[in-house]
Each structure stands twice: as structure tokens, then as C-alpha cells.
Amino acid sequence: MINRQIYRRLLGYSRPYAWRIILSIIFSFVVAGADVTYIYLIEPLVDKIIAANNHGLVYLVPVVIMGLAVIKGFGRYFQEYYIKTAGQLVIQDIRNGLFKKFMHLSMGFHVNQSSGGLTSKVLNDVGVMQKAAANALVDGLRESFMLVGLVFLAFYKDWRLASVAFLVLPFCVIPATVLGRKIKTNIKHSLKSVGFLTGTLQESFDGIKVIKAFGHEDNQTRKFKAENKDYYRFLRKAIKYNSLTAPAIEVLAALGGGGVVWYGVNRVLSGDMTQGQLFSVVAAIMMLFTPVKRLTRVSNTIQQSLGAAEGIFDLLDKPCDVVDKQDAVEMPRARGEVVFEKVTFSYGDEPVLSDFSLHASPGEVIALVGPSGGGKSTAAGLITRFYDPQQGSVKIDGYDIRNVSMDSLKSNLAFVDQETFLFNGSVRENILYGMLDADEQTMIAAARQAYADDFITKLPQGYDTSIGDRGVRLSGGQRQRLCVARALLKDAPILILDEATSALDTESEAMVQKALENLMENRTTLVIAHRLSTIMHADKILVLDQGRVVEEGNHKDLLSQDGLYRKLYDMQFKDT
Numbered sequence: 001m002i003n004r005q006i007y008r009r010l011l012g013y014s015r016p017y018a019w020r021i022i023l024s025i026i027f028s029f030v031v032a033g034a035d036v037t038y039i040y041l042i043e044p045l046v047d048k049i050i051a052a053n054n055h056g057l058v059y060l061v062p063v064v065i066m067g068l069a070v071i072k073g074f075g076r077y078f079q080e081y082y083i084k085t086a087g088q089l090v091i092q093d094i095r096n097g098l099f100k101k102f103m104h105l106s107m108g109f110h111v112n113q114s115s116g117g118l119t120s121k122v123l124n125d126v127g128v129m130q131k132a133a134a135n136a137l138v139d140g141l142r143e144s145f146m147l148v149g150l151v152f153l154a155f156y157k158d159w160r161l162a163s164v165a166f167l168v169l170p171f172c173v174i175p176a177t178v179l180g181r182k183i184k185t186n187i188k189h190s191l192k193s194v195g196f197l198t199g200t201l202q203e204s205f206d207g208i209k210v211i212k213a214f215g216h217e218d219n220q221t222r223k224f225k226a227e228n229k230d231y232y233r234f235l236r237k238a239i240k241y242n243s244l245t246a247p248a249i250e251v252l253a254a255l256g257g258g259g260v261v262w263y264g265v266n267r268v269l270s271g272d273m274t275q276g277q278l279f280s281v282v283a284a285i286m287m288l289f290t291p292v293k294r295l296t297r298v299s300n301t302i303q304q305s306l307g308a309a310e311g312i313f314d315l316l317d318k319p320c321d322v323v324d325k326q327d328a329v330e331m332p333r334a335r336g337e338v339v340f341e342k343v344t345f346s347y348g349d350e351p352v353l354s355d356f357s358l359h360a361s362p363g364e365v366i367a368l369v370g371p372s373g374g375g376k377s378t379a380a381g382l383i384t385r386f387y388d389p390q391q392g393s394v395k396i397d398g399y400d401i402r403n404v405s406m407d408s409l410k411s412n413l414a415f416v417d418q419e420t421f422l423f424n425g426s427v428r429e430n431i432l433y434g435m436l437d438a439d440e441q442t443m444i445a446a447a448r449q450a451y452a453d454d455f456i457t458k459l460p461q462g463y464d465t466s467i468g469d470r471g472v473r474l475s476g477g478q479r480q481r482l483c484v485a486r487a488l489l490k491d492a493p494i495l496i497l498d499e500a501t502s503a504l505d506t507e508s509e510a511m512v513q514k515a516l517e518n519l520m521e522n523r524t525t526l527v528i529a530h531r532l533s534t535i536m537h538a539d540k541i542l543v544l545d546q547g548r549v550v551e552e553g554n555h556k557d558l559l560s561q562d563g564l565y566r567k568l569y570d571m572q573f574k575d576t
Helices: 002-040 042-050 060-104 115-157 159-166 169-206 208-213 217-269 275-316 376-383 406-410 427-434 440-449 453-457 476-490 506-520 555-561 564-573
Strands: 338-346 351-360 365-369 391-396 413-417 494-498 524-528 540-545 548-553
Touching (some): 002 115, 060 115, 060 275, 115 275, 169 217, 338 376, 351 376, 365 376, 413 506, 427 476, 440 506, 540 564
Parallel strands (some): 413 494, 494 524
Antiparallel strands (some): 540 548
């Protein structure tokens, strides 16, 4: 039942390329017809030329052979070209759909997945399906038509001899079916293992500094070897079952072929049929088992593909838990009022935020502080709809953000994170990520406001300089200023700063803080900070502890309350 559903879905992906598949089927008929014609001509070759000693027709033999070879060659080329390109286009659509699905699944999905595992799904799992689409479809079509043609020819020539072969032929299906299921199961396990393997690779390359700093190169190598061994273990079983198929079919084919030859020779000796008839029928029947063996290999490849397809379609069917409602409205450019009303949110059983409320008037700077794990970053994630709250609501200008379109919500938000993620491209491309259609002057103005233009112009190619993976060729302060420029270019009325200077040294922090002041001007700003020096001038400070607001006020008021804020302040400034 599951296999049938997968076939049906793959057929749906194939529908846009039906004309390529139809042309391939037509040319498959041509290839199969040429092979069947070779067998059909054995009888006149033996009886009318060799046995009759007819020298006049001998010269036609190479002409016929060459002619059929040319026809078969053209047919095979077009058959493979059209079916393989159709298969590649189907796989391309599946890979695009899978990537799009990953991009639209919520952060709740991504925090529970490894990037290496998702990468493996897009590349390795789809790659296994690609092999089936490229090879199995080609061989499957050609060998199926060949099998049908040879069966027809064998029964047409002599139904009794053909019947002897067919006593064995159905039994060939048994090893193909049993071994195919085992191949499918082990391929599913091997793909899961290669996902872990890809994850370890990506993790090791991303964390190479930490690995080397702690001297754990050998430990990491052992971990990789163990996961590589698991991958081999499952793949070895799939190879074993795949390798068993051909010998099983070979034995059955020998049994059927031996019976046909024994019965046929006896009929020739008794004068019941000519030598040419015997050679023609035996050739057709013996060749029957060749497409059977090839179709068995095709079946194994398809089972591998189905093992990969199940996991891929499970992901494609995974519901997105943060999506636009059917009647979602377009929110206009916001004035900047942000309200949390009794919000409760949890990632699992324990709530991260409990009965959390906040009110930010347009243009206000609201800071969230408190111990780690208090729910500060979660609050930022709720505004951006990385997640939706289980209870309560988040509103912007009176709009419940669950009732507005994601595009209109995101157009009103700018985000600067502590991770300072930059793409492997040029400075220009990374700044323009804030507004893809911005002109040159607007982009440079944003860079100047972010105090980034000075260092950018000193780079080898200026704004066209490639900054490497994650901006590795820039300092921490330079990367953060590019992120600020990106947010400035977006010019959104609501700004979220999540630990935007936490990873910087004092000199870099001072420069970035100037850039942030430009960014915060005339915007409603939610600041999440551990360093209290960066939020002393906030209009309102909320102190969170274990998901609840325990204190609220400005810097001066909170110091006088002698509570958690005062404790955090004294810890950070005890030396001064």
C-alpha cells in the first residue's frame, strides 16, 4: 500500500514531462523491435540460407545486421535521452520542493534537527532516487518491451517449447520480491547513517578551531570512523541481497533453458520441427531470461529508491505549524506599538515564558534582562513568528500577528542577532540582503550609518570583496557592523537586538554601539542583553527569571529596588 502511494506521487511529479516519457516509450519499442527481429531472422538464416546452401542471400546478412544495428542505435539514444532528462527534471522538482519545505518549516522544527542531517536528505537521499530515475526507468522500459516481444515471438514460433520455459519463469519473481524488501529496509537505515555522517563532517569543519584548541583531533576521527562503520554495515547488507539476486535468477534460468533444449532436440530428432525453428525458439527463450535478470536489478534499484522516497515524502508531508491563515490580512507599515498579552510558551513540557506581558509604545526602547534561560530570546522569536505562543497573543499596532500575512509582518521587523551570520558572498550581497532592490546610494548610506563604509572601502575590491564562509575574513566588529547595515537598509519600524554586542571586545563594542544608536533612532526597539551597560538608557527594562517578569522599570528605579536587577548590576560592576 505504501509503495503504491509512493508510485502515485512520483507519477504526479512526472506528469509535466509526460511528452518526454511518451517519446522514450516509442523509441523503447524501436529498440525492443530490433532485438526481436534479430531472433526472428535466425530461422530463415539457418533453414533458407545455411541448410539450403543459398549463396545469393548470404550477401544480404551483413546488410540486414548493419541496418538493424543503426535503427537500434538511434532508438536507444533517443530512448535514454528522453527518459533520463525526464527523470532528472522530476528529481530536480523534488529537491527544490524539499528545500522549499525546509525553508518554510518553523524554527521549532529546525532546532530539533541537525543541519548535516537536512543536507544529507537533500543531497544523499534524493541522490538515491536520482539513480533510480536515471537508470531504472531506462532499463525498465527497454527490458519490459524486450521481454514482451520475446515472449510473443517464442509462443508464435512454438507454444509448446515456450510453455516449458514458462514453468520456471514465474519463480524468478520470488527472489526478486523477497530480496528487494530486504534491500529497501537496509537502504533506509544506511541513509539515516549517512545523515549522521554528514552531520559529523559539517560539525567538524565548522568547529575545527575548538577541536584543535582542545587537541581532540583523534577523538573526532574515532567518532567519524564509528559512524562510517555503521553506514557500511547497513550498506553491506543491501549489497549482499542485491548480489544474491542475479545468481538465483541464473540457476532458475539454467533449469528452464535445460528443459527447453532437451525437449527441443528430441522434437528435431523425431522430425517434428526443423533445426532453424529450434535455434530460433531456443534463442528467443534463452534471451527471455536476460531481460528478466535485468528487470530484477531494476527492481532492486527501485526498492532502494522507495527506501529514500519514504523519508523524503514524510518530510514533504510534514505540516508547517507557523503559516498564514486563509483570511490573513496585509498589515500596513507599523507605527511600532508592540504588546504581549499574558503569553505562555514552551518548547516541551516546561514553560519558557509564563503569563508574560509587555507594552512598547512607538519609538520606545524596551530591554529584556535576566539570567540565562529566562526566556528573553524566546520573546524575540515570538515577535518574528519563529514560533506561536500556546496561550496569549502578540500584537503590533493592535494586529494579532497570527492574523496577518508573514510577508507583511516581516517587512515591519529588522533583526540583529548575536551570531552575526553572513553569507559566503560579497559585502554588497550581504548588505543588500536587507533590501534586495535597493540602489547603490541607499546601500552606501546604510553602510555609513553603521560605521562600516570606512573599513569596506579599504578592502581589496571594496563592496565587491568576497568575505568568505560566515564572513570569516572580517573581524567580529566588522561582521556585526555589516549586520547593522543590513538592518538599516531594511528600514523597518520595529527593531530586535538579541545580544548584538555580547561577543565583541570593548573597542569593537563601542563602534558597534554607535552604529546601533543610529539604527534605533525613531524605531521601537526590543533589546535583549546580558551587558547592562548597553541598556542603561532604555525607556523600560523588564527583568525575567524562569520565564516570568519579576521586575519592571527604568535603570534608576530598578537599582533602588535592591532586587534581581541590582544583584546582576553589582555582579557586573563590582570592580568599578
